[in-house]
Amino acid sequence: MSNGVIMSFMSIIRILSDHVINQIAAGEVIENPASVVKELVENAIDAGAEAIIIEERGGGLQFIRVIDDGVGMSPDDALLSLERHATSKIKKAEDLFTLKTMGFRGEALASIAAVSHLHLTTSNGQLGTEIFCEEGRILKTLPAARKRGTTFEVRSLFAHVPARKSFQKSSSLCALAILKIVTQLSLAYPSIHFELIQEDKTTLSAEQTTSLEKRIGQVLGDKFLKDSFSLSFADTDLKVTGILGSPLQTKLNRTGQYLFINQRAVSCPAMSFAIKDGYGMRIEKERHPLFCLYLELTPELIDVNVHPQKLQVRLREEKTLCDKVKKAVGHTLSRENFPQDLIKPPFKEAHSFLNEFQSFKEAEEPLFIFKDEGLPLKKSEVPLPIVIGIFRHFLLLEGGESFDGILIVDLYAAEMRILYDHLRYEENKESQSLLIPELFTFSHEESMQLVENIPQLESIGFGIRALSAKNFVVDALPPFLEPSSLRDLLEEISTIKEKQGELLKRVLQFRRKRSYDLQEALAIEEKLKRNSSPSFCPFGKPITRYLKTDDIEKFK
Ligand code: ADP
Numbered sequence: 001m002s003n004g005v006i007m008s009f010m011s012i013i014r015i016l017s018d019h020v021i022n023q024i025a026a027g028e029v030i031e032n033p034a035s036v037v038k039e040l041v042e043n044a045i046d047a048g049a050e051a052i053i054i055e056e057r058g059g060g061l062q063f064i065r066v067i068d069d070g071v072g073m074s075p076d077d078a079l080l081s082l083e084r085h086a087t088s089k090i091k092k093a094e095d096l097f098t099l100k101t102m103g104f105r106g107e108a109l110a111s112i113a114a115v116s117h118l119h120l121t122t123s124n125g126q127l128g129t130e131i132f133c134e135e136g137r138i139l140k141t142l143p144a145a146r147k148r149g150t151t152f153e154v155r156s157l158f159a160h161v162p163a164r165k166s167f168q169k170s171s172s173l174c175a176l177a178i179l180k181i182v183t184q185l186s187l188a189y190p191s192i193h194f195e196l197i198q199e200d201k202t203t204l205s206a207e208q209t210t211s212l213e214k215r216i217g218q219v220l221g222d223k224f225l226k227d228s229f230s231l232s233f234a235d236t237d238l239k240v241t242g243i244l245g246s247p248l249q250t251k252l253n254r255t256g257q258y259l260f261i262n263q264r265a266v267s268c269p270a271m272s273f274a275i276k277d278g279y280g281m282r283i284e285k286e287r288h289p290l291f292c293l294y295l296e297l298t299p300e301l302i303d304v305n306v307h308p309q310k311l312q313v314r315l316r317e318e319k320t321l322c323d324k325v326k327k328a329v330g331h332t333l334s335r336e337n338f339p340q341d342l343i344k345p346p347f348k349e350a351h352s353f354l355n356e357f358q359s360f361k362e363a364e365e366p367l368f369i370f371k372d373e374g375l376p377l378k379k380s381e382v383p384l385p386i387v388i389g390i391f392r393h394f395l396l397l398e399g400g401e402s403f404d405g406i407l408i409v410d411l412y413a414a415e416m417r418i419l420y421d422h423l424r425y426e427e428n429k430e431s432q433s434l435l436i437p438e439l440f441t442f443s444h445e446e447s448m449q450l451v452e453n454i455p456q457l458e459s460i461g462f463g464i465r466a467l468s469a470k471n472f473v474v475d476a477l478p479p480f481l482e483p484s485s486l487r488d489l490l491e492e493i494s495t496i497k498e499k500q501g502e503l504l505k506r507v508l509q510f511r512r513k514r515s516y517d518l519q520e521a522l523a524i525e526e527k528l529k530r531n532s533s534p535s536f537c538p539f540g541k542p543i544t545r546y547l548k549t550d551d552i553e554k555f556k
Pocket residue numbers: 039043044047068070071072073081082086087088089102103104105106107108109110149150
């Protein structure tokens with residue numbers, strides 16, 4: 001029986017062939033096209049490349065090519081490199097952060113080869129060789145003419161592993177993941193020239209540089225550097241350098257955060273929190289700062305939990321280290337040259353009406369406006385509660401028998417709720433055409449995400465189209481939005497893939513502020529009742545608040 005497959009009449013247990021074992025193991029290292037790119041680029045970095053060019057098509061599922069000018073391989077080594085556990089490096093996971101190299105398990109190439117059609121061309125400057133391999137089987141080996149360096153071409157990724165293939169996200173999301181990986185690697189290695197070409201378009205291009213700041217600008221764009229702060233801190237076991245984004249350039253998610261420990265992109269939630277903490281009251285509670293920070297630590301302080309895609313680390317003496325970083329961040333932001341007008345007042349939680357009420361006592365205006373004229377309902381005719389009037393965007397009602405005091409309906413919050421429910425659950429969304437369509441240009445990363453979100457935007461009344469890879473035109477808007485807020489809005493939602501409800505909330509945050517007359521206020525009240533009187537707006541703010549007569553009596 002070939003290749004260890006034991007089959008007898010009764011037997012249901014099989015010993016898997018090497019080929020199948022390789023395919024299964026490949027699943028651990030090679031989860032998706034981005035992990036192929038990561039492994040190939042890391043190998044190129046290990047090979048001492050000064051320039052790395054990455055190309056992909058179809059989100060990498062069709063085609064990936066990585067070209068480097070590193071040390072290359074001899075014909076023998078090239079053949080060996082495709083074997084499982086072939087590595088010129090070493091050894092155990094714990095060595096990861098002491099190692100100078102990225103690779104350590106010697107299984108990336110074997111895994112990639114097992115699930116694709118792979119074409120390798122390499123030369124060590126003396127001998128060149130070319131290998132064709134399909135699903136782990138070497139088809140042919142030829143001498144080749146090539147300058148020193150290595151080229152890997154990967155085609156038809158997962159084509160023969162249907163289970164893995166069907167697990168992949170859309171090709172545009174795969175492309176986005178590749179862009180993210182190359183972004184991280186190029187931020188970690190400014191001394192290497194990186195070029196990423198996706199669907200024949202250059203989406204990232206970064207010349208060699210010795211300056212971290214320059215590399216950050218090349219890769220993340222000048223917007224990232226605008227009004228930013230450069231941080232530099234060192235003591236005996238910790239060194240931190242990098243850029244802190246302006247407190248005015250924050251995001252609702254963490255996509256603008258890049259953290260490197262000993263030159264590896266890592267995820268370390270405790271450290272990310274500490275950095276945000278360092279911003280203190282300069283940013284609103286639910287927003288996240290932009291940063292690109294490089295930490296250097298003695299390897300003994302790092303606990304590694306190796307995940308093929310995301311390197312999750314925990315730090316020994318985490319609290320001490322986090323505190324140091326938090327202080328360094330705070331110190332950097334409060335440097336004397338910090339323009340005072342950049343400091344925002346601390347974000348006020350949903351205003352308590354009481355505070356407003358009290359601070360208004362001194363004001364000249366009357367506390368309540370009695371609008372009896374024109375009131376559609378006379379006090380005597382209506383069931384309780386009775387309308388008192390409107391104060392700013394609050395409708396005030398007398399509690400009457402049901403409640404001894406005043407009911408305050410936050411009309412803005414109420415309308416937010418009605419709008420949210422309508423946009424989320426009902427048909428017939430209103431849309432207003434713009435007289436002059438607006439044009440917007442975004443970064444590649446933002447554009448790819450925005451394209452993903454277009455169907456959702458259209459479903460709530462946007463008229464939006466992609467004109468080219470980075471240019472968009474908007475020619476219609478839902479009526480509750482101001483055209484002037486469009487740029488910020490699109491930028492905000494071009495960050496990550498959102499579920500319908502989340503995207504809606506983000507859009508609603510840009511809703512125009514407005515004032516209400518009594519007619520409108522009562523119409524809102526009516527609608528609320530028809531929607532079975534929800535208690536909160538989509539952002540968790542209460543719609544109705546109560547002020548007890550007893551409490552009013554106690555005001556000083
Ligand atoms: P690892 O990186 O863990 O050693 P890989 O499967 O990724 O394992 O690679 C196997 C070996 O192939 C490497 O140790 C290295 O010797 C060689 N190799 C892979 N890619 C390159 C490259 N781009 N240039 C030179 N050598 C390479």
